[in-house]
Amino acid sequence: MKKEIKNIQSYYSPNDLYNRILAGLDEIGKDMSRLTLDDLQPVDEFHIRGDTATRELINLSGFTSDMHVLDVGCGVGGSTRRLSYETGCRTTGIDLSEEYIEVAQRLTQLLGMQDLVQFRASNALDLSFSDNTFDGVWSIQMNMNVHDKLTWFKELYRVTKPGGRVVLYEVCANRNTPVYFPVPWAQDSSMSCLVAPDEFRDMIISTGFEVETWNDKTELARIAFSHMTEPTGEPELPELGVHLLVGNDILTKAYNLHRNLEEERVSLIESLAVKK
Numbered sequence: 505m506k507k508e509i510k511n512i513q514s515y516y517s518p519n520d521l522y523n524r525i526l527a528g529l530d531e532i533g534k535d536m537s538r539l540t541l542d543d544l545q546p547v548d549e550f551h552i553r554g555d556t557a558t559r560e561l562i563n564l565s566g567f568t569s570d571m572h573v574l575d576v577g578c579g580v581g582g583s584t585r586r587l588s589y590e591t592g593c594r595t596t597g598i599d600l601s602e603e604y605i606e607v608a609q610r611l612t613q614l615l616g617m618q619d620l621v622q623f624r625a626s627n628a629l630d631l632s633f634s635d636n637t638f639d640g641v642w643s644i645q646m647n648m649n650v651h652d653k654l655t656w657f658k659e660l661y662r663v664t665k666p667g668g669r670v671v672l673y674e675v676c677a678n679r680n681t682p683v684y685f686p687v688p689w690a691q692d693s694s695m696s697c698l699v700a701p702d703e704f705r706d707m708i709i710s711t712g713f714e715v716e717t718w719n720d721k722t723e724l725a726r727i728a729f730s731h732m733t734e735p736t737g738e739p740e741l742p743e744l745g746v747h748l749l750v751g752n753d754i755l756t757k758a759y760n761l762h763r764n765l766e767e768e769r770v771s772l773i774e775s776l777a778v779k780k
C-alpha cells in the first residue's frame with residue numbers, strides 16, 4: 505500500500521474507539537438500551553456544521569426509500585445512518601479506516617439499523633463494487649485527503665447508475681496560501697491536498713457528470729468557527745467528541761480551521777452532480 509494512503513489510514517485509526525465512545529455515552533448519562541441518532545451526534549458527524557449540514561444535504565439529495573446509496577469516506581457512519589433514517593434509503597458506507605468501519609458497524613447494530621445500513625473497508629480510489637451499482641452517491645469532507653481526485657471522481661462515476669445523483673460537501677482551497685496545520689483532516693501538509701473550487705468543479709465535469717447544484721458554504725463555515733480562540737494549557741475536552749476520532753489536539757485543529765476560514769485560505773462547497 506502506498507505510503508500516502510498508509511499515513512491517512514493511521515491518522516484515522518484511534519485505539520479502542522468503540523469502548524471509548526461507550527464510556528463517553530455512559531459518562532453523560534445515556535441509556536444504552538434506548539440510544540438515539542441524536543445521542544451520537546457529538547462524535548459521529550465529523551464535518552463542518554455537523555448534523556445541520558447533513559440535513560441540508562439530505563434535502564438537496566432527493567434520495568428516496570427505493571434507492572441504494574453509497575457513502576464514500578463515511579467515517580464512523582453518523583451521516584450514513586441519518587440519511588437512511590430520514591429517507592428510508594438503503595446505504596452502504598465505505599472508509600479507508602478499518603477501525604472506523606468496525607465502530608460504524610457496531611454503533612449501527614446498537615441502534616438496530618443494520619438491515620438498512622451496511623459498511624465495508626475500502627479505498628475510494630479503488631471501490632470494490634461493480635459498475636452502475638448505486639442509485640446515488642454521497643461523500644462528505646473526504647476529498648481533502650485525496651491527491652488523485654480524478655481517479656476518485658472516475659470511481660464515483662463508474663459505480664453510479666445512469667441518472668444517479670452524487671452529493672458532495674467538500675473543503676477546497678481559497679485565494680490565500682498556505683493553509684495552517686494541523687487541521688481536523690490532517691496533521692500536516694503531506695496529508696492534505698486542496699484545489700480551488702473552479703478546478704474541483706472542472707474535474708467533476710471532465711469525468712462526465714453534469715453539475716446541477718453548486719453552493720458556496722464558506723461563510724456559514726466561517727460563522728460556525730468564529731468563536732474559536734487559541735487554546736492554551738491542557739485542553740478541556742467533553743466526554744464525547746471528535747477528539748476521540750483524531751486526537752486531543754482537536755482544539756488546535758479547530759482553531760487553525762477558524763484562521764484558515766477567516767483568512768480565506770480554505771473554502772467549503774456543496775454540490776449535486778448527475779451522471780448523464
Ligand SMILES: C[S@@+](CC[C@H](N)C(=O)[O-])C[C@H]1O[C@@H](n2cnc3c(N)ncnc32)[C@H](O)[C@@H]1O
Nearest residue numbers: 516549550551577578579600627628644646649
Ligand atoms: C473528515 S472525515 C469525514 C467522515 C464522514 N464523511 C463524516 O462526515 O463524518 C474523512 C474520512 O475520509 C476517509 N478517507 C480519507 N481518504 C480515503 C480514501 N482514499 N478512501 C476512503 N476513505 C477515505 C477517512 O478515513 C475519514 O474517515
